[in-house]
Amino acid sequence: MTTARAHANIALVKYWGKRDEKLFLPTNGSLSMTLDGLYTTTTVELAERDELVLNGETQGPEALGKVTRLLDLVRAMAGSKAGARVTSINQVPTAAGLASSASAFAALAGAASKAYGLALDDVALSRLARQGSGSASRSIFGGFVEWRRGERADGLDSHGVPVVPQSHWDVRMLVTVLETAPKSVSSRVGMRRTMDTSPYYPGWIASAAADLVEAREAVLARDLAGLGAVMESSALKMHASMLAARPPFTYLQPASLAVIQAVWAWRAEGLAGFVTMDAGPNVKVLCAATDAEELAARLGALPGVEEVLVCGPGPGLSYEVS
Ligand code: PMV
8 A cells, every 4th residue: 555645736838739649748848836735645555446536535437547547557567457446635725626637647656656566766657647647747746847748659758857846946836716617628638629720739839849948947047037928928829729729719717817917917017927827717826935925915806716825836756654
């Protein structure tokens, strides 16, 4: 029986599109900040057959199927036929409505590989987590993390790499919680549709590699304005490519746009916050630690904002001994 904990991450340069859907290989590299405060704790125990209990509730075939897929990869490596009972707790405030697939599959990769007797290093764990959810490849590591696109068809060179540790930079990511409804278009379907139909997708691909270099340098230099500029550009380009898809779609809600406009207005007055949005309506705001309290209070007072979670850089995968 093994218990692992992995934290959520927010992409500063986004991943949007797979060059290989089966292996979860991305069309472009991405870069993220791992978050303290938001994490998944997962215990894996060998059992007769696979079972998934999430936040105390036994899950049906859809959620279990994704877990079984990852367990099958672990079983193949370990040469085992044993089933596994997976018990998982998401330490994300229930109202948050945040996608937890990154922390969930990173924690599962860690706990399952140990439970089946494998001793994988972090790179191997990142490759494994990637095949549950692409963004999970980054949650194996703490601080700021790059997920390399890789060139190989077998995906061996497509995994997370730590850029700087948690202690490098005292910034905050403010997560505004706007809505709890499940997403209308899954990221898997949304990526596919954008790649297949959006005339803006080639522009996304063409600019992503330069964004990654710019963001990495800004993180190394602790340059908030520099990182903020490329981060906003990456996020809005991704959302623009979805708007141009056929049929078009967007994850942004009226309240999301209200938050974006407010952050830009405050920035013009000298309070520096920078926005990013993923496959859901919540807006995340990057800022200096010293501005977090003021910005969180202002964000919390906007109409449609239910809650604001204040997160600093978080740690990588860890294990609990039982
Ligand atoms: O790997 P997924 O299905 O969680 O897709 C993540 C996609 C975005 O969150 C929109 C961007 C990213 O890089 O995390």
